Amino acid sequence: MLYPTWLNVFLFLGAAGVVLASPLEVPEDHSSVGLPSAKYATHPLDLWCGTVISRDDILSAENAMKESPAGAASPSEINVYWTVVSKDGTVAGGDISTPQIVDQMQELNNNYGGSFTWTLAGISRVVNAEWHDEASPNTPQQTAMKTAHRQGGRRDLNVYTVGFVSGPGKGLLGYATFPSSYGKNPTDDGVVIHFATLPGGSMTHYNLGRTLSHEAGHWLGLYHTFQGGCAQSSGGDFVSDTPAESSPTSGCPNNKTSCSPGVQDPIHNYMDYSYDSCMDQFTAGQMERAASQMNMYRPN
Numbered sequence: 001m002l003y004p005t006w007l008n009v010f011l012f013l014g015a016a017g018v019v020l021a022s023p024l025e026v027p028e029d030h031s032s033v034g035l036p037s038a039k040y041a042t043h044p045l046d047l048w049c050g051t052v053i054s055r056d057d058i059l060s061a062e063n064a065m066k067e068s069p070a071g072a073a074s075p076s077e078i079n080v081y082w083t084v085v086s087k088d089g090t091v092a093g094g095d096i097s098t099p100q101i102v103d104q105m106q107e108l109n110n111n112y113g114g115s116f117t118w119t120l121a122g123i124s125r126v127v128n129a130e131w132h133d134e135a136s137p138n139t140p141q142q143t144a145m146k147t148a149h150r151q152g153g154r155r156d157l158n159v160y161t162v163g164f165v166s167g168p169g170k171g172l173l174g175y176a177t178f179p180s181s182y183g184k185n186p187t188d189d190g191v192v193i194h195f196a197t198l199p200g201g202s203m204t205h206y207n208l209g210r211t212l213s214h215e216a217g218h219w220l221g222l223y224h225t226f227q228g229g230c231a232q233s234s235g236g237d238f239v240s241d242t243p244a245e246s247s248p249t250s251g252c253p254n255n256k257t258s259c260s261p262g263v264q265d266p267i268h269n270y271m272d273y274s275y276d277s278c279m280d281q282f283t284a285g286q287m288e289r290a291a292s293q294m295n296m297y298r299p300n
Contacts, residue, residue: 082101082122115290
């Protein structure tokens with residue numbers, strides 16, 4: 001999920017006192033992946049991604065992957081069910097057009113470069129001002145929205161577009177669930193994004209369609225590239241070919257080397273927080289991890 005900085009402290013799910021034992025430890029400053037910790041409370045980012053997974057769930061999921069690693073798979077085909085939730089049935093109120101959704105699907109496929117193929121399986125439209133304005137993680141509005149409109153099975157991506165106008169989710173760009181969460185709450189599975197982040201939308205710096213690529217990455221099991229900061233002994237983002245970085249990226253800076261001199265931070269990676277115009281890559285390791293996560297948690 002992407003949040004403006006004024007929500008950082010309010011939404012921090014602090015658990016810095018929890019100590020996790022081997023075989024896997026999760027950094028204390030990432031108690032919930034995506035929700036900014038106190039470490040980043042003053043970081044000058046415009047918006048945040050706050051896709052939530054608890055430290056205990058990270059521990060459980062990563063230990064399960066270590067104990068029963070899923071083999072690499074051929075490219076996966078994923079059906080996408082799209083629910084447009086508008087405030088009042090107007091374009092300004094979030095009733096995005098079908099051509100704009102088609103453009104977003106093309107962007108999603110371009111960003112994943114054939115490792116995953118995303119096929120639009122259907123579009124549903126609903127006018128509900130409360131859902132449009134207030135849907136966010138763990139809220140009654142989100143639960144009602146997803147209960148009424150989720151379609152397909154565990155390998156099908158549900159995308160909901162809303163406005164994040166008020167309530168705890170005010171200012172979000174989007175959020176997602178992780179594959180390991182599906183078994184506990186299938187109805188909650190999916191991605192929710194701001195309607196203005198689609199290609200041609202009105203969200204400054206975030207209107208090229210890459211918010212969905214970022215959130216779909218979480219849905220496939222990818223963490224942020226700055227997960228764990230520079231302390232890679234903790235596992236970081238659990239992908240070996242994404243350089244460590246100490247903090248999220250804002251904008252598209254030149255020569256950001258936050259962990260190792262001479263080693264550039266992965267500012268162009270879709271799982272960082274850079275502007276859309278700066279994002280243009282997933283790594284081979286990320287796609288291998290995503291395939292393994294799909295095999296384990298979303299098997300055919």
